[in-house]
Amino acid sequence: MTMKDAVGRFVRDGDLVVMEGFTHLIPFAAGHEIIRQERRDLTLARLTPDLIYDQLIAAGCVKKMIFSWAGNPGVGPLHAFRRAVEKGTPRPLEIEEYTHFGMVLRFMAGASNLPFLPTRNYPGTDLTSVNPLFKKVRSPYSDEELWCVPPIHPDVTIVHAQRADEDGNTQVWGLYGVQKEAAFASRKVIVTVEEVVPASVIRSDPNRTIIPGIIVSAVVPEPFGAHPSFVQGAYDRDNDFYVAWDAISREEAGLRKYLDEWVHGVPDRTAYTKKMAARREALQADRQMCEPVNYGF
Amino acid sequence: MADYTTSELMVSRAAKELRNGDVVFVGIGVPSLAVNLAYRMHAPDLCMIYESGAVGCVPTRLPISIGDPCLVTGSLAVVPMLDVFNLYLQGGKIDVGFLGGAQVDRFGNINSTVIGDYRKPKVRLPGSGGACEIAALAKKVVITIANSKRTLPEKVDFVTSPGYLRGGRERESLGLKGGPELVITDMGVYHFDPETREMVLESLHPGVTLETIRENTGWPVKSAPSLKETPPPTAEEIRIVRDELDPQGIFLRKGAQG
Numbered sequence: 001m002t003m004k005d006a007v008g009r010f011v012r013d014g015d016l017v018v019m020e021g022f023t024h025l026i027p028f029a030a031g032h033e034i035i036r037q038e039r040r041d042l043t044l045a046r047l048t049p050d051l052i053y054d055q056l057i058a059a060g061c062v063k064k065m066i067f068s069w070a071g072n073p074g075v076g077p078l079h080a081f082r083r084a085v086e087k088g089t090p091r092p093l094e095i096e097e098y099t100h101f102g103m104v105l106r107f108m109a110g111a112s113n114l115p116f117l118p119t120r121n122y123p124g125t126d127l128t129s130v131n132p133l134f135k136k137v138r139s140p141y142s143d144e145e146l147w148c149v150p151p152i153h154p155d156v157t158i159v160h161a162q163r164a165d166e167d168g169n170t171q172v173w174g175l176y177g178v179q180k181e182a183a184f185a186s187r188k189v190i191v192t193v194e195e196v197v198p199a200s201v202i203r204s205d206p207n208r209t210i211i212p213g214i215i216v217s218a219v220v221p222e223p224f225g226a227h228p229s230f231v232q233g234a235y236d237r238d239n240d241f242y243v244a245w246d247a248i249s250r251e252e253a254g255l256r257k258y259l260d261e262w263v264h265g266v267p268d269r270t271a272y273t274k275k276m277a278a279r280r281e282a283l284q285a286d287r288q289m290c291e292p293v294n295y296g297f
Numbered sequence: 298m299a300d301y302t303t304s305e306l307m308v309s310r311a312a313k314e315l316r317n318g319d320v321v322f323v324g325i326g327v328p329s330l331a332v333n334l335a336y337r338m339h340a341p342d343l344c345m346i347y348e349s350g351a352v353g354c355v356p357t358r359l360p361i362s363i364g365d366p367c368l369v370t371g372s373l374a375v376v377p378m379l380d381v382f383n384l385y386l387q388g389g390k391i392d393v394g395f396l397g398g399a400q401v402d403r404f405g406n407i408n409s410t411v412i413g414d415y416r417k418p419k420v421r422l423p424g425s426g427g428a429c430e431i432a433a434l435a436k437k438v439v440i441t442i443a444n445s446k447r448t449l450p451e452k453v454d455f456v457t458s459p460g461y462l463r464g465g466r467e468r469e470s471l472g473l474k475g476g477p478e479l480v481i482t483d484m485g486v487y488h489f490d491p492e493t494r495e496m497v498l499e500s501l502h503p504g505v506t507l508e509t510i511r512e513n514t515g516w517p518v519k520s521a522p523s524l525k526e527t528p529p530p531t532a533e534e535i536r537i538v539r540d541e542l543d544p545q546g547i548f549l550r551k552g553a554q555g
Binding site: 022023024047048067068069070071073074077078081082085086097098099100101104105108119120121122123124125126127130144145173174175176177178180181230232236237239285288 | 325348349350351361362363364365366369370375376377378379382386387406410415416418420421422423424425426427428429430433434455456457458459462467468471472473
């Protein structure tokens with residue numbers, strides 16, 4: 001399926017949408033398509049909103065954000081996020097805030113069909129007093145009281161991966177982040193991949209499959225679809241872009257200009273990639289192959 | 298005396314907190330440099346874990362973020378973040394965590410969420426990330442931060458990551474173990490009084506006076522009876538940091554403070 005069709009069919013106005021990937025495999029191409037199709041009133045959840053949610057906020061797609069760390073990793077603040085929270089532009093942004101552990105547990109509770117998950121974390125932090133969804137429970141086996149978080153059930157989760165087969169059996173190597181839990185928590189799952197491979201490739205190395213085709217609604221071949229984030233074994237993080245984003249996004253006008261040129265100004269990721277051919281070349285990953293293993297019996 | 302920057306002094310001091318065999322939760326900037334320095338100097342069996350899920354990392358370039366692909370290549374394991382927090386951190390396997398923040402108060406509580414009121418923030422900061430759980434669940438925590446009235450107020454605007462809360466036994470009474478062990482600033486090094494749990498100055502960096510510290514700290518800070526001078530980095534430590542760890546000066550020559 002094309003990105004245009006997948007977003008058109010499975011992402012609706014007002015949806016709770018998750019685009020995961022912890023620094024690695026961030027589905028930027030999908031985010032850009034959501035901006036192009038002008039989705040509105042989305043609730044976005046993600047541990048680290050990163051540049052992708054900063055762009056969606058600036059484009060006016062977002063009503064609410066559920067998150068745990070809203071910065072430009074290794075660079076500084078997210079300016080569009082800060083403007084929305086501090087000044088309410090382009091529209092006020094409702095926030096619901098956790099920590100990384102809390103977000104991971106919310107996805108796991110959703111994926112496991114449980115009403116909550118407890119943790120030893122959170123005594124003493126002020127986060128529990130500004131977010132009423134943190135609640136305490138007493139252990140039925142001891143006197144211990146533990147803080148809990150509720151499940152999250154996204155309408156749609158979008159993840160990017162190195163490869164999948166046509167049925168959406170999806171393989172990832174390198175940092176896993178929380179993609180598996182987010183996908184299992186979600187009503188619909190869109191997988192975008194560097195490469196669609198024959199099922200025989202997946203079956204040759206089943207331990208590497210993190211998302212099974214049985215929960216996937218759409219598979220989108222989208223090489224370079226995670227740029228400016230990275231894909232282990234394919235391309236490095238475009239750190240110059242993360243640094244440049246600070247200046248691009250500092251004023252609303254600069255950010256608007258970026259979206260006009262690189263999102264609205266291109267029809268799809270193929271055109272974006274062509275426009276960025278030299279960068280892509282420079283970011284190409286080195287080869288470092290693993291030892292094959294024997295799956296025989 | 299070898300010429301060195303304050304950041305290099307902080308890196309060298311932080312590295313001395315690490316023992317061989319420690320399992321360390323690493324952050325970017327001064328913490329990353331300190332851990333890599335300790336690994337090369339005196340702790341070859343140290344195990345680096347990043348919250349992105351890379352375990353036993355041997356980065357061949359300076360990691361730009363906690364999810365840098367160089368942390369994966371050659372590592373001992375890559376695990377889902379659920380495992381990082383559930384099994385490694387909550388499971389009690391992390392000996393030392395490094396934290397920074399916008400504010401640290403006299404009882405070692407850290408704010409990285411908001412300056413001013415949460416609902417009407419003067420400055421909205423990134424938030425906890427994994428900091429709250431590291432502060433709550435690591436066996437000990439080392440904090441690095443600039444030394445000023447703004448960054449070291451008597452009370453933080455928002456407790457993102459718990460230290461000793463209001464001091465004394467409050468942290469233990471809530472079921473939390475561990476706690477901050479050391480605060481390393483650009484002016485001195487502080488430990489925590491075992492009874493009151495208040496930050497106490499234990500050493501001054503070369504050239505810094507007690508008066509300067511008092512002018513730049515948000516409460517009348519106490520100093521240890523045996524106030525020492527922080528040992529400057531050795532020539533070998535400076536060589537490793539400059540030639541091997543941060544040859545482009547990404548974190549250290551531009552005045553970054555972690």
